[in-house]
Amino acid sequence: MADFAYAPRLAIPTSDVLDSPRHSALVRITHWIFTLSFFGLVVSGFAIILAHPHFYWGETGGIGSPSLFDLPLPTMLGGPSGWGRSLHFQSAWIAVLAGSLYFVSGILTQHFRTHLLPAMADLSWRSLRDSMVEHLRFKRPVEEESYNVLQRLSYLTVIFLIFPLIIITGFAMSPAITSVIPQFVTVFGGHQTARTIHFFLGDILVLFFLVHIAMVIVAGFSSRMQAMITGHPAIRKEPS
Amino acid sequence: MSNPVSRRKLITGSLAAGAGAAGLTYAARLASRYGLIPPDSGGIWGVGETLTYATQRVLMSYHSLAREFNRSDISKVIPVSGDPPKTERFERLLAGRFADWRLTVDGMVARPTTFSLDELKRLPSRSQITHQACEEGWSFIAEWTGVPLSTVLNSVGISPQAKFVVVFPFDESWDSLDLPDAFHPQTLLAYGLNGQDLPTPHGAPIRLRVARQLGYKSVKYLSHIKVTDTLKNIGKGLGSASPEFGYSWFAGI
Numbered sequence: 001m002a003d004f005a006y007a008p009r010l011a012i013p014t015s016d017v018l019d020s021p022r023h024s025a026l027v028r029i030t031h032w033i034f035t036l037s038f039f040g041l042v043v044s045g046f047a048i049i050l051a052h053p054h055f056y057w058g059e060t061g062g063i064g065s066p067s068l069f070d071l072p073l074p075t076m077l078g079g080p081s082g083w084g085r086s087l088h089f090q091s092a093w094i095a096v097l098a099g100s101l102y103f104v105s106g107i108l109t110q111h112f113r114t115h116l117l118p119a120m121a122d123l124s125w126r127s128l129r130d131s132m133v134e135h136l137r138f139k140r141p142v143e144e145e146s147y148n149v150l151q152r153l154s155y156l157t158v159i160f161l162i163f164p165l166i167i168i169t170g171f172a173m174s175p176a177i178t179s180v181i182p183q184f185v186t187v188f189g190g191h192q193t194a195r196t197i198h199f200f201l202g203d204i205l206v207l208f209f210l211v212h213i214a215m216v217i218v219a220g221f222s223s224r225m226q227a228m229i230t231g232h233p234a235i236r237k238e239p240s
Numbered sequence: 241m242s243n244p245v246s247r248r249k250l251i252t253g254s255l256a257a258g259a260g261a262a263g264l265t266y267a268a269r270l271a272s273r274y275g276l277i278p279p280d281s282g283g284i285w286g287v288g289e290t291l292t293y294a295t296q297r298v299l300m301s302y303h304s305l306a307r308e309f310n311r312s313d314i315s316k317v318i319p320v321s322g323d324p325p326k327t328e329r330f331e332r333l334l335a336g337r338f339a340d341w342r343l344t345v346d347g348m349v350a351r352p353t354t355f356s357l358d359e360l361k362r363l364p365s366r367s368q369i370t371h372q373a374c375e376e377g378w379s380f381i382a383e384w385t386g387v388p389l390s391t392v393l394n395s396v397g398i399s400p401q402a403k404f405v406v407v408f409p410f411d412e413s414w415d416s417l418d419l420p421d422a423f424h425p426q427t428l429l430a431y432g433l434n435g436q437d438l439p440t441p442h443g444a445p446i447r448l449r450v451a452r453q454l455g456y457k458s459v460k461y462l463s464h465i466k467v468t469d470t471l472k473n474i475g476k477g478l479g480s481a482s483p484e485f486g487y488s489w490f491a492g493i
Contacts, residue, residue, distance in 0.1 A: 048377070049377075051375070051376035051377060052374075052376040052377035052378055054377075054378075059309075059313065059371060059379070059381060060315050060371065060379045060380050060381050061378060061379065062315075062317065062319040062374075062378030062379065062380060063317075063319050063378065064317035064319060065315070065316070065317050077376070078485070081375060081376055081377075082375075082485060082486030082487045083285075083486050085375065085487070085488065085493075086285035086288060086289070086486070086488065087285070089285075089288040089289075089292055089493070090285055090287060090288030092288075093287070093288050093291050093292070173373065173493070174492065174493045175306055175371070175373060175451065175452045175453060175454070175492065175493070176296055176300065176452045176453065176492030176493065177296070177300070177492075177493075178306070178307060179300075179304040179305055179306045179307070179451075179452050180300045180301060180304045182307050185307075186307075191371060191373060191379055192379060195377065
């Protein structure tokens with residue numbers, strides 16, 4: 001299979017290769033459902049912010065009290081935050097359901113352990129630095145079987161740190177949920193702090209998305225898209 | 241290389257789809273029977289609204305208390321949103337310091353009753369320092385004093401068939417609560433804010449306080465409370481004026 005991956009022109013695809021896709025069907029399906037809901041969350045998150053583009057630290061904050069920072073956006077009342085919140089919740093439900101499916105299957109199939117957990121040897125400073133330098137040179141990666149150490153670390157951070165935190169800071173803003181589990185908000189030190197952290201976590205995810213797209217383009221956009229849609233990378237007819 | 245869908249896949253797929261559809265139908269019927277479908281469950285956002293409302297009502301305690309705070313936590317600035325009603329009736333009552341104001345409680349109750357402000361103030365009161373978030377994003381902490389809505393509902397005796405408590409103010413922002421929130425210990429008919437009479441811009445003489453939902457559920461300037469088993473014939477049948485402007489009926493979020 002490695003030969004096939006390195007020199008696709010020469011390889012005769014065997015049924016073995018065809019039967020083991022780069023991404024499993026479940027990963028592909030949840031990836032695209034999640035992509036749609038992520039767009040919904042970003043657009044609606046922005047719409048909600050338009051109702052009050054000011055951020056605070058602590059429990060409370062509003063017009064007339066000092067803000068932490070203000071976004072240079074117009075304040076738009078009576079519209080965007082209404083459909084924004086509906087879209088945000090509908091997208092969040094889809095994202096959480098698809099994400100949970102991915103999460104549980106990732107543990108059961110050992111996807112996280114085999115594909116995302118970095119090898120100890122790769123965690124040395126030297127190895128991390130080399131990988132970083134390669135990325136910064138936008139070097140087209142060789143067709144590898146698995147993710148490199150930086151990919152593994154960023155995917156793990158997003159899946160196991162950013163996603164849980166953005167869900168909990170979302171819960172922290174719900175007066176009904178915090179009436180049952182007040183720790184969701186007290187652990188952050190207040191409602192407005194949770195709101196501000198939720199905003200920054202969203203920004204981190206948008207940044208992750210942009211880098212993710214940039215890396216897909218560097219690695220070969222159509223091949224990677226095909227891999228995430230059909231499961232198999234495009235077989236290049238001409239040597240690149 | 242061609243990979244036509246095998247007969248086995250087709251059969252199992254159809255069976256799974258059929259079972260899924262049957263399961264969904266059954267779940268919807270069950271949810272409806274247990275009052276888990278919000279009145280604004282139609283339309284493109286209905287799925288999200290229903291999932292949020294039903295999940296909260298199934299998983300969470302009906303009477304879990306919203307967080308309460310100390311006097312020192314009370315916000316210095318309490319923002320006001322919206323203007324008092326511009327109707328002649330409200331302005332006349334305001335000019336008379338609400339001496340002639342009455343709250344009618346009727347609908348599916350044993351003893352329809354009209355309360356004056358003094359009569360409500362003579363009922364057992366409750367004070368609570370709670371956090372209130374507006375759906376726009378800002379929030380404040382304040383002390384609210386009032387009579388629990390449950391006290392008033394118990395005094396008029398609601399019918400066992402009743403499902404919702406509808407509140408009508410002097411303006412158009414009518415709304416409704418399901419029974420878990422209507423009988424919630426922190427749901428008040430509030431007449432006091434930070435130890436003083438409720439200021440006019442904050443909803444004088446009486447406003448609803450719903451501690452576990454966003455600010456817009458705490459309807460100001462109340463004039464009429466109606467107990468009912470259906471919201472279909474009120475307004476556009478969405479349970480509140482809010483959904484008509486694009487906001488959720490259930491704002492526990």
